[in-house]
Amino acid sequence: MPEITSPYATGTPCWVDLMARDQRNAIDFYSDLLGWQGQPGPGGFGGYAICEVLGKAVAGIGKAPEDQPEPPNLWTTYLATTDAQATQDTIISAGGSLVVPVVDVGDLGRMLIAADPQGAVFGVWQAGEFAGARLVNEAGALIWNELHAADVPTAAAFYGEVFGANFEPFEGAEDYWAVKVAGKTVGGATGLKSDPPGTPAHWLTYFAVDDVDSTADALIRRDGTVLAPPFDMVAGRMAVVADPEGARFALIEAPSQ
Numbered sequence: 001m002p003e004i005t006s007p008y009a010t011g012t013p014c015w016v017d018l019m020a021r022d023q024r025n026a027i028d029f030y031s032d033l034l035g036w037q038g039q040p041g042p043g044g045f046g047g048y049a050i051c052e053v054l055g056k057a058v059a060g061i062g063k064a065p066e067d068q069p070e071p072p073n074l075w076t077t078y079l080a081t082t083d084a085q086a087t088q089d090t091i092i093s094a095g096g097s098l099v100v101p102v103v104d105v106g107d108l109g110r111m112l113i114a115a116d117p118q119g120a121v122f123g124v125w126q127a128g129e130f131a132g133a134r135l136v137n138e139a140g141a142l143i144w145n146e147l148h149a150a151d152v153p154t155a156a157a158f159y160g161e162v163f164g165a166n167f168e169p170f171e172g173a174e175d176y177w178a179v180k181v182a183g184k185t186v187g188g189a190t191g192l193k194s195d196p197p198g199t200p201a202h203w204l205t206y207f208a209v210d211d212v213d214s215t216a217d218a219l220i221r222r223d224g225t226v227l228a229p230p231f232d233m234v235a236g237r238m239a240v241v242a243d244p245e246g247a248r249f250a251l252i253e254a255p256s257q
Contacts, residue, residue: 077123223244
């Protein structure tokens with residue numbers, strides 16, 4: 001079982017979450033689709049739900065603020081750090097912007113939400129008692145995080161300055177880069193050629209499933225939308241989809257164990 005038991009290295013995607021207008025419906029949707037277990041949490045944390053697979057945390061679902069003008073359209077990828085305040089300062093000096101400044105989340109950790117110079121929104125998480133996802137690369141869990149940017153070299157310079165990440169061409173895939181931290185591949189990056197015209201820069205979350213085609217069919221029955229029907233690529237079979245509120249994410253078949 002791909003259980004995470006050691007701290008995430010700085011710059012590594014460590015968590016994903018979604019702010020939904022109808023939190024209960026979102027929890028039910030993903031629980032049915034991906035086999036999650038989750039319930040709205042304590043009021044002190046805004047009812048934020050930690051969703052689990054096999055009893056281990058895989059993702060969070062919160063309730064979107066009532067005054068938010070538009071529903072969220074993507075899951076937020078959080079990158080690990082050991083010092084959220086220092087990372088925030090570097091984000092600003094490197095040309096990024098703040099969405100939510102550094103805030104303490106009880107004893108669980110510290111977080112902030114930012115946007116890179118091209119507008120891709122991401123989170124930063126400094127672990128306290130909570131380190132992030134405890135199960136990955138398993139059906140129903142997070143398996144990949146991918147940056148879509150109009151100018152990948154410029155994005156590489158930003159994430160390199162802020163997190164020490166390196167972007168290297170991905171062998172066998174055109175217009176694709178491996179995002180590496182300390183020599184380990186932790187995600188990917190690509191241009192916007194495969195996205196619909198006008199799509200802004202963004203981070204895309206991939207969840208692993210046993211069968212992409214049947215999961216996409218189930219998603220449609222649950223009022224989700226298939227944006228890119230199942231197709232085969234270098235890493236396996238995948239699809240890009242959206243939940244009933246329009247939050248986009250990707251499905252990819254889990255690797256054989």
